[in-house]
Amino acid sequence: MKKWTARFRKWFAAVSDIPADVVMDLPRITLIGQFHLSIENHTEVLAFSQNELKLALQNGELHITGEGFVLENVLEKEIYLEGRVKDVRFVND
Numbered sequence: 001m002k003k004w005t006a007r008f009r010k011w012f013a014a015v016s017d018i019p020a021d022v023v024m025d026l027p028r029i030t031l032i033g034q035f036h037l038s039i040e041n042h043t044e045v046l047a048f049s050q051n052e053l054k055l056a057l058q059n060g061e062l063h064i065t066g067e068g069f070v071l072e073n074v075l076e077k078e079i080y081l082e083g084r085v086k087d088v089r090f091v092n093d
Contacts, residue, residue, distance in 0.1 A: 027057050029088065037064065037081040037088075045079070053081060060092040 028040040044056040048071065053064040069083035 027055075027062060029062075031085060031088070034066075034085050035082060037085055038078065039081070040078045042077065042079065045074070050083070053079075055079070057090075060090055063087075063089045063091055 027042060028038075030038040032038075039055060039062065042055040042057055042062065046054040046056055046061065048054075048069070050069050051065060051067060053069060053071075055062045055064075064081070064085060064087070066086040067084040069081055071079060072082050073080035
């Protein structure tokens with residue numbers, strides 16, 4: 001049943017004008033230079049320090065490393081991070 005739902009969501013995103021990140025609950029990541037990062041559609045903050053941010057996603061985790069991290073804005077499904085971003089990785093379950 002889970003595979004059918006995922007296929008339906010992909011198909012629906014392809015045939016409709018609704019962005020795939022909304023239909024499929026995918027993360028939307030916006031990086032401005034190396035110093036501003038906005039992440040939408042995360043499910044939980046797993047870890048945070050000045051050099052690392054780990055977020056839980058619907059299907060896996062997002063790991064961000066860098067220097068001088070400051071969380072400027074933390075909302076239910078959106079985070080705005082400032083600091084020097086060096087690496088962004090998806091880790092699947």
